[in-house]
Amino acid sequence: MRLQPSDTLPERIGFLLLPRFAMVAFFSAIEPLRIANRIDGRPLFRWDVISRDGEPVVASNGMTLIASGSLHTAPQVPSLAVCASFDPESAIDGELIDWLRARAYEGCVLGGIDTGCYALAAAGLLDDKTVTLHWECLADFSTRFPRVDVVESIYEVTDEGFSCAGGSAAIDMSLDLIRRRHGDALAKQVRDQLIHEQGRRPASRQRNPAIPQEPMLQRAITLMDDHLESPLSIRALANELGITWRRLDRLFARHLAISPQKTYLARRLDHAYWLLSETPHSIMDISLACGFASASSFSRAFRHHYGSTPSQLRQQAVSNRA
Incomplete structure (x- = not known):
């Protein structure tokens, strides 16, 4: 090795x-x-x-x-x-x-x-x-x-x-x-x-975090967490669940008051936040592990969600450990 x-x-x-x-x-x-x-x-x-x-x-x-x-x-x-x-x-x-x-x-x-x-x-x-x-x-x-x-x-x-x-x-x-x-x-x-779907990157996490208990919502979020590196479209997600995308949208609106698209993006960024804070992996590796095609698109989404760039968070995490 x-x-x-x-x-x-x-x-x-x-x-x-x-x-x-x-x-x-x-x-x-x-x-x-x-x-x-x-x-x-x-x-x-x-x-x-x-x-x-x-x-x-x-x-x-x-x-x-x-x-x-x-x-x-x-x-x-x-x-x-x-x-x-x-x-x-x-x-x-x-x-x-x-x-x-x-x-x-x-x-x-x-x-x-x-x-x-x-x-x-x-x-x-x-x-x-x-x-x-x-x-x-x-x-x-x-x-x-x-x-x-x-x-x-x-x-x-x-x-x-x-x-x-x-x-x-x-x-x-x-x-x-x-x-x-x-x-x-x-x-x-x-x-x-x-028959291994795709080679996971080192930064991939081992397990899913706790998720809500409503059965269909739980299945939907589990699917999202299982496809952080290669995100499914919302239609594909609904197809996997055996429901229409409109029903999926209503499900998230009723239980979370947020769209499935925003929920999916937030979970990918939450995972990125943890990787940036707790691991030494490069920002490029983390962006790919969280389903972003480039470091620039990852940085824009991260800054919009957290108010700081991945590089700024990484620097802060390093300072906190010093």
Whole structure:
């Protein structure tokens, strides 16, 4: 998952599976790589599965996966992902911490999938770095490791490491790797094979916020939140709900006293506000993640809604943290 490509093919990536790791996240990470190999006709990627003792590892779903090596026999790899899920700290001890620190010293780029960042943070390898992990653990992780900048995003990739929230977010991170290494065309072919609607950007959020309880209105707002990056037209939104756009308009007027168009725009801008305040993503990335075709159109809409530009809000957020 390094930003710089490997000198030779296949590019090797290690996956350290901790007990009760998330099977869905692990498979979501490697399947795009397998498909890329098949489509390209060359072994672009190779993965090594590692466990603490080289023995099979039981995942959180009760299934067992065979490992190809242990901490002591694993090959040197340019990148290594720590895969965990429930109760990640129960697997962390001095031996694991020393091993991770040794890998970092050797120049291996380390990352976490789902809750794998707990092990990296315990080893002191994430101080002053930005990472993400599953939203259920964000508050606990932030309290446990206050020197780590933790954000609720889909995935994070830097020169120093990588992390993703687990689940299907691992697909997006691997698609991003394929795109950076071998181009947009191959990444799109892999995405199509996975029937993955679109590759989400790192700034995409993991979950929907609380929404009103009126059933049809709730469904409408959920659809809006599910399509912040590629906004639906109001007619398309109504079609998805199985109602006319006029009925949709009346629904919003009755319960919110605002049009669905203005509601949709406000939710996109609210998400942008959070990203600008809480994450280091560029304004261009944030504008795309919130469904704007250009930074200029995003800036105009944001200024009209909040009374300040995205750049001004970003500067204020930085000053407040200083």
